[in-house]
Amino acid sequence: MKLKKRISILLAITLLTSILAACSSGTDKGGSTALPPQEPGQYGDTGGLTLPLVDEPTTITYMLPSNAKDLGPSKLVVQELEKRTGIKVNFQTYSPQTYQDKLKVIVASGKLPDIFTGLKPAELKKIGKQNGVVAINEYADQLPNFKKLYMEENDWVIKSFGDEAGNIYTWPIYNLNRKVNHGFMFRKDIFDELGIKEWTNTNEFYEALKKVKEAYPDSYPYASKSLANIFRDWAFGWGLGNTDQYPAYYDEKDGTWKYAAVQQEHKDMLDFMKKLYNEKLLDPEFLTDTQDSWTTKMTTDQSFVTFDWIGRLDLFYNQIKEQNPDYDLRYANPVGPTGNIRTLPEVSDFSVAVAKNKNTETSLKLLDYLTSPSGSELMTIGVEKVNFEWGEDGYPVYPELKDLPLVDITVLEDRYAMWLEGAYLRPDHRSIYYRFSKKEQEAQDKIVKEDRFEPFDPILNFTDDETSKIAELQTSLQKSAEEFNSKYILDAGYGDAEWENFRGQISKGGVEELMAIYNEAQKRYDESK
Numbered sequence: 001m002k003l004k005k006r007i008s009i010l011l012a013i014t015l016l017t018s019i020l021a022a023c024s025s026g027t028d029k030g031g032s033t034a035l036p037p038q039e040p041g042q043y044g045d046t047g048g049l050t051l052p053l054v055d056e057p058t059t060i061t062y063m064l065p066s067n068a069k070d071l072g073p074s075k076l077v078v079q080e081l082e083k084r085t086g087i088k089v090n091f092q093t094y095s096p097q098t099y100q101d102k103l104k105v106i107v108a109s110g111k112l113p114d115i116f117t118g119l120k121p122a123e124l125k126k127i128g129k130q131n132g133v134v135a136i137n138e139y140a141d142q143l144p145n146f147k148k149l150y151m152e153e154n155d156w157v158i159k160s161f162g163d164e165a166g167n168i169y170t171w172p173i174y175n176l177n178r179k180v181n182h183g184f185m186f187r188k189d190i191f192d193e194l195g196i197k198e199w200t201n202t203n204e205f206y207e208a209l210k211k212v213k214e215a216y217p218d219s220y221p222y223a224s225k226s227l228a229n230i231f232r233d234w235a236f237g238w239g240l241g242n243t244d245q246y247p248a249y250y251d252e253k254d255g256t257w258k259y260a261a262v263q264q265e266h267k268d269m270l271d272f273m274k275k276l277y278n279e280k281l282l283d284p285e286f287l288t289d290t291q292d293s294w295t296t297k298m299t300t301d302q303s304f305v306t307f308d309w310i311g312r313l314d315l316f317y318n319q320i321k322e323q324n325p326d327y328d329l330r331y332a333n334p335v336g337p338t339g340n341i342r343t344l345p346e347v348s349d350f351s352v353a354v355a356k357n358k359n360t361e362t363s364l365k366l367l368d369y370l371t372s373p374s375g376s377e378l379m380t381i382g383v384e385k386v387n388f389e390w391g392e393d394g395y396p397v398y399p400e401l402k403d404l405p406l407v408d409i410t411v412l413e414d415r416y417a418m419w420l421e422g423a424y425l426r427p428d429h430r431s432i433y434y435r436f437s438k439k440e441q442e443a444q445d446k447i448v449k450e451d452r453f454e455p456f457d458p459i460l461n462f463t464d465d466e467t468s469k470i471a472e473l474q475t476s477l478q479k480s481a482e483e484f485n486s487k488y489i490l491d492a493g494y495g496d497a498e499w500e501n502f503r504g505q506i507s508k509g510g511v512e513e514l515m516a517i518y519n520e521a522q523k524r525y526d527e528s529k
Contacts, residue, residue, distance in 0.1 A: 033056060034055060034056065035052045035056065035057065035086045037051075038051045038052060038084070043374045043378075044373060044377060045373040046369060046373075047368070047371070047373065048144035049144060049368060049369055049372060051084050051085060051086075051369075052085050053085040053086060053087060053362065053366065054085070054086040054365075056086070057086055058086060058088070058362050059088040059089075059090055060088075060090065060114040060359050060366065061113040061114045062089050062090065062092065062113060062114065062115045063091075063092040063093070063116040063117070064091065064092075064117050064421055065093065065094060065095065065117075065118065065421055066093040066094075066095075066096075066420055067095055067413075067414075068414045068417065068420075069414065071417045073088075075417035076383065076418075077379065077417035077418055080383055081366075084369075085366060087362060087366050091417065091423075092113055099118060100118065103116070103118050103119070107119070112132065112133070112355040112357075114354065114359045114363045115352065115355070115363050116353060117422030118351055119351045119353065121161065121349065122467050124351050124353055125163045125464075127169070127353075128163065129163070131356050132355065132356055133353040133354060133355055133356060134169070134353075134354050135169060136169065136171060136354070137151065137158060137168050139360075139364050142361065142368075143367075143368040145369075145371040145372045146171070146364075149371065150168075154346070156458075156459075159461060160458070160459035160460065160461055161459070161461070164461075170353060172347045172348060172350075173347070173350055173352075173424070173427075174346070174371065175346055175347075175427060176348050176424075177345060177346070177348070178344070178434060178444070179444055179447065179448050180310065180331075180341070180443045180444050180448065181309060182309050182310065182342070183310070183331055183334065183443065184305065184331075184332040184333070184335055185305065185313065185329050185332055186304060186305045186329070186330060187304040187327075187329060189326045189328040190212065190301075191212075192328075196208050196211050198330075198333060199332070199335070201339070202237075202336060205335045206272075206275070206276070208305075209222060209276065209305065213281055216304075219301060219303060219304070220281065220282060220284070220297075220302065220303055221282075221304050221305055222281060222282050222283060222303065222304075222306065223283040223285075223286065223297045223298060223302070223306050224286040224287075224306060225295075226307065227287060227288070227289075228485070230307070231247075231261075231266075231482070232247075234269055234273075234307070234335065235249070235266070236334070236336070236340055236342045237334050237335050237337065237338055237340065238265040238336045238338065239337070239338045239340075240260040240265055240266055241342055241454050242457050243342055243344075245457065245460075245518075246260060247259055247260040247478060247481055248260070248518055250455075250457040250458060250522070255522075256515075256519055259511045259515055261477075261481035262502075262506060262511060269336070270485060270489060273489050277490065278492070283297065294306070295319075298329070299316055299324075299327070305332070310331060310439075311440070313329050313330065313437070313440060313443070329439075330439060331440075331442055334452060339452055340452050341447060341452060341454065342453070342454060343453040343456040345456065352367065352425070370424070370426070371425045372426070373426075376425075376426040376428045377428050379423060379427075380418060380419060380428045381396050381430060381431050382398070382416060382418060387400065387416055394430065395431075395435045396430070396431070396432060398412075400415075401415070408432065409431075409433050412432075419433070458522065458525055460518065460525060461521065461524070461525065466517050466520075469513075469514075470514065473510040473514045474514065476509065476510070477506060477509060477510055477511060480502075481506065488502075
């Protein structure tokens with residue numbers, strides 16, 4: 001979901017010189033009509049905010065990506081926000097495909113919306129230092145939900161997402177991620193047919209693939225569509241994982257950052273993959289396969305084990321059930337000596353920012369309301385007895401949508417302006433997004449009950465110079481590592497000598513310099529506690 005496209009250096013120079021000249025969005029006060037106070041608790045738990053949030057009707061602009069056709073005043077969320085807070089929200093939306101291009105133009109013009117999302121953290125900090133966007137922490141006393149979540153309960157947030165002066169310009173998103181979202185999967189129908197038990201460790205995984213190969217000699221039991229990301233996905237099972245910084249990872253044993261691609265554990269993983277490849281247990285196209293080709297393999301008798309998103313458990317069944325009603329893809333135990341999977345962050349950064357203008361305090365209070373339990377329910381569940389009722393299973397039911405074959409968050413976005421990326425700031429886990437199918441719930445239970453998660457690595461805060469140096473080093477290093485990984489597995493002649501040669505070459509290529517940057521940032525992180 002998170003927007004990743006980089007903004008050019010040229011744009012950064014342009015926006016920093018222009019933004020102070022014109023950063024007002026044009027405050028729109030709807031006359032001097034005073035808004036009446038509302039009954040405390042009328043709209044649930046606001047986290048300490050008093051509604052309405054403004055004394056007079058106020059309009060603000062809120063720019064975010066969306067494919068919804070119309071997010072105007074007829075939408076439930078827009079109406080309800082105005083009724084509750086006194087703020088009329090003018091959502092300015094662009095498709096996710098064009099959003100970054102639009103954002104570049106608008107930011108370069110200096111005419112910022114009151115609230116917007118999507119800038120790279122480094123860009124946002126630059127604008128903040130030029131007073132184009134506000135340091136949210138400076139308004140903390142007016143923002144009880146922000147203060148509680150990000151300055152008291154998770155005091156690392158400002159250290160990780162703020163600047164060196166301790167100012168934070170981005171409003172985080174709290175508790176978005178589901179606990180288990182990816183992992184190994186296997187064809188339970190085939191395993192049952194062959195009398196194979198689900199593996200509980202790496203050797204059992206290997207033996208299971210061998211037995212499947214014996215029964216289906218023309219198959220390649222394990223298939224992948226992850227391309228080079230297979231090394232990142234498997235790394236957590238070998239204690240080397242980091243979703244965002246891989247191949248850099250934090251080693252909890254000695255409190256330092258290391259480069260996964262040169263560690264002995266990484267070689268152990270490559271050796272295991274090489275063994276699978278040599279014995280034709282691993283699809284030879286595992287580094288190049290397309291999603292369509294992979295799908296065909298996993299829905300026929302060509303491949304039976306993979307690594308993917310848990311939604312695939314039901315998607316594949318729905319795709320193939322008419323041809324094969326017995327098809328049964330299930331979430332599997334992790335592979336690797338740790339027996340763990342990745343830990344997803346509790347706090348996410350989508351670079352939601354507030355412009356420095358006459359509407360600053362109003363905009364911040366609106367974001368704080370959206371972060372409250374009351375705002376959370378509105379943005380991700382709706383308004384009870386207006387657009388939803390509670391179902392017997394504890395999840396919402398939408399009577400107006402009963403004739404649709406599937407009600408998901410994109411439908412709620414289009415119909416009600418709920419689940420807008422950059423406007424849901426604390427998703428309510430009673431939402432349908434967290435209603436798991438039987439197979440998805442099995443995946444959650446399998447990992448959560450036994451706490452099979454790798455520790456979550458610190459989120460480091462790099463200086464501008466460090467960010468530039470990392471960008472300079474990281475691409476070439478990762479390319480070298482991926483090329484070696486591929487050759488090591490595919491070339492029968494590659495072994496210990498080639499591994500040692502690679503380690504020496506990549507070390508000279510900047511690994512030590514890169515890790516020194518990470519460990520210096522970690523030192524600052526530790527000292528700021």
